[in-house]
Amino acid sequence: MKERLKLFGWIGLYWIVFFVFSRSIFLFYHFNQTSSLKLIDILTLNFLGLRMDLAMAGYWLILTGLLLTVSVFTLGKALYYINNTIITILLLISAAIVVADLELYKQWGFRMDTTPLMYARGEGIASANPYILLLLIFIFSVLFCLFIWFYYARIAKLFLHLPRASHFWAIILFLITASLFVPIRSSFTVAPLNTGVVYFHKTKVFPNHAGINVVWNFFLSVVSTKTHKYAKDFYSPIEAETLLSEMTKSEPDSNSFLSTPKPNIILIVLESFTSKIIKPLGGLDNITPNFNKLTHEGVLFDNFYASGDRTDKGIVSILSGYPAQPLTSIIKFPNKTESLPFLPRVANSLGYSTSFIYGGDISFANMESYIISAGFSHITEDDDFDDSINTSKWGVHDQFVFDRLLAECDTASNPFFKVMLSLSSHEPFDVPMKPIITGNDDSSLFLNSCIYTDICLGNFISQAKQQSWWENTWIIITADHGHRHPNQEEIKEKERFKIPMLWLGGAITKRDTVIRTFAGQTDIANTVLAQLKNPVDKFKFSKNILSKEVRPFATYIFHNGYGYIDPNTENIYDFDFKKYIKQEGKDDDLKWGKAYMQVLFTDYNKR
Numbered sequence: 001m002k003e004r005l006k007l008f009g010w011i012g013l014y015w016i017v018f019f020v021f022s023r024s025i026f027l028f029y030h031f032n033q034t035s036s037l038k039l040i041d042i043l044t045l046n047f048l049g050l051r052m053d054l055a056m057a058g059y060w061l062i063l064t065g066l067l068l069t070v071s072v073f074t075l076g077k078a079l080y081y082i083n084n085t086i087i088t089i090l091l092l093i094s095a096a097i098v099v100a101d102l103e104l105y106k107q108w109g110f111r112m113d114t115t116p117l118m119y120a121r122g123e124g125i126a127s128a129n130p131y132i133l134l135l136l137i138f139i140f141s142v143l144f145c146l147f148i149w150f151y152y153a154r155i156a157k158l159f160l161h162l163p164r165a166s167h168f169w170a171i172i173l174f175l176i177t178a179s180l181f182v183p184i185r186s187s188f189t190v191a192p193l194n195t196g197v198v199y200f201h202k203t204k205v206f207p208n209h210a211g212i213n214v215v216w217n218f219f220l221s222v223v224s225t226k227t228h229k230y231a232k233d234f235y236s237p238i239e240a241e242t243l244l245s246e247m248t249k250s251e252p253d254s255n256s257f258l259s260t261p262k263p264n265i266i267l268i269v270l271e272s273f274t275s276k277i278i279k280p281l282g283g284l285d286n287i288t289p290n291f292n293k294l295t296h297e298g299v300l301f302d303n304f305y306a307s308g309d310r311t312d313k314g315i316v317s318i319l320s321g322y323p324a325q326p327l328t329s330i331i332k333f334p335n336k337t338e339s340l341p342f343l344p345r346v347a348n349s350l351g352y353s354t355s356f357i358y359g360g361d362i363s364f365a366n367m368e369s370y371i372i373s374a375g376f377s378h379i380t381e382d383d384d385f386d387d388s389i390n391t392s393k394w395g396v397h398d399q400f401v402f403d404r405l406l407a408e409c410d411t412a413s414n415p416f417f418k419v420m421l422s423l424s425s426h427e428p429f430d431v432p433m434k435p436i437i438t439g440n441d442d443s444s445l446f447l448n449s450c451i452y453t454d455i456c457l458g459n460f461i462s463q464a465k466q467q468s469w470w471e472n473t474w475i476i477i478t479a480d481h482g483h484r485h486p487n488q489e490e491i492k493e494k495e496r497f498k499i500p501m502l503w504l505g506g507a508i509t510k511r512d513t514v515i516r517t518f519a520g521q522t523d524i525a526n527t528v529l530a531q532l533k534n535p536v537d538k539f540k541f542s543k544n545i546l547s548k549e550v551r552p553f554a555t556y557i558f559h560n561g562y563g564y565i566d567p568n569t570e571n572i573y574d575f576d577f578k579k580y581i582k583q584e585g586k587d588d589d590l591k592w593g594k595a596y597m598q599v600l601f602t603d604y605n606k607r
Helices: 001-027 039-071 077-108 115-119 128-160 168-178 181-185 206-210 212-221 237-248 287-295 313-319 343-349 362-374 398-411 440-463 521-531 587-606
Strands: 264-270 299-301 353-358 378-380 414-421 473-479 501-504 514-515 554-558 561-566 569-574 579-584
Touching: 001 039, 001 077, 001 168, 001 206, 001 212, 039 077, 039 168, 039 206, 039 212, 039 501, 077 128, 077 414, 115 378, 212 569, 264 313, 264 440, 287 440, 287 501, 313 343, 313 414, 313 521, 313 587, 343 353, 343 414, 343 521, 353 398, 398 414, 398 440, 414 554, 440 473, 501 569, 554 587, 561 587, 569 587
Parallel strands: 264 414, 264 473, 299 514, 353 378, 353 414
Antiparallel strands: 299 501, 473 501, 554 561, 561 569, 569 579
């Protein structure tokens, strides 16, 4: 019996060492952040993370425990080979998750869950730097080979030398295997293990994230449901809806900025165009000189925020007035998105010809089903461009997509509603332009790609001004989301979500005007429809920014939390911490964010 217990213990220790070693790789890979930690922080995150390591080791031990139980009744090489196969497969899966998470964390700012599976076909591959891929393959090879060698050299042979045992010991081994429930659940209370157990640092998110067992985190998201639940419902459904209605209510009277009741509308959504690169919004100088100049020719919204941090979330927020969600994206579930309201469908009903123009693969992140459901009369994607210009990892560079937009406007029937999504300022930032900013670091490459897109935008506006349709056209320029560069703020900070919105065109009556109302992507729908004098009540999370009486606020969603901001308030709530990690303003103002999220979760679950 002791041989079986010894083998059980060795394999359990094997998995614990693997997970501890994997955490060390994570800390070393992100050395620039690890170096800012105190020794006590590193020791604490490892100590707290051990609880999650024990839980994951418990899961991986279950099959071995059952095989050892069976070995009481039958001995032979069959069980040896079965256990070797199990260990090898689990090690492959674990090592792959650990290594993929290294770079994904750098890009996204949260530990790996099922989110990357949404982008496996497009974004994950297109964004990858070939040198980084080689490095990750090398790390994976070393990690896997080291641990598979140790297993076969020190542990596997123990399975071949198990002696016969009384059948009574099968009961004992089964009970020991069942007792793995204790480390797996890691609690004797009603609350099971969650990532909050490793959250200890009050000012830095990195040490909290570093403590998470990423394999555990990944598989938790695999088995999670499609529903969302707030920590608790703070209000009755009627009270929550009433508060949301108060937040988004818009008076019938709206300040009109249009010279014509039904202008052509061009909505340009720029990839990753954070306000941090735009000088009039407090950003860097000389990155977007064309955009900076254009702000004096139209209406700039300087307290405007993205709802989420991914393109798929931004598109839904813009075209459906629907907020992003923590941990998931509604675009993954066509049965849910089909029930959303769509700005293009409303435009169709108003007599507009509608189209969507994108230089990449529209099927990534399940966006194709959403765009089709949105009701666009015509869709242009990478396959519609000549192969000779489809040269970037993402697809067609922005200059050619802007050219296509201009050509389609020239031939479109009036009035038209066109949405264009750019892509050149997305990782890996490979743009067809000689670098203006020297350096091969991600921040420099990102800024160069933004300079390129700004040049393309400037050229498009210059050419559009020469067209006959310009005088009757309203151009809305915004971004799909912000970006971590160039300042690398933590994922929860509002600076990562602040983006531009600029109105231009011959149909705009205001010039050199700044709107300082706090607002966000979800407000585009009702603001546009109010300008067209055709408000609808479908976009419940959207407010008319230019209403003469409007509540100024914006809400953004980071990976597993949200931020609520208005002129006097900034509250950030983290669902992992289960508390506010930043609170500025009156306690009474907490109700707005609570009600907003409660209604969002309820609405999402019902769709």
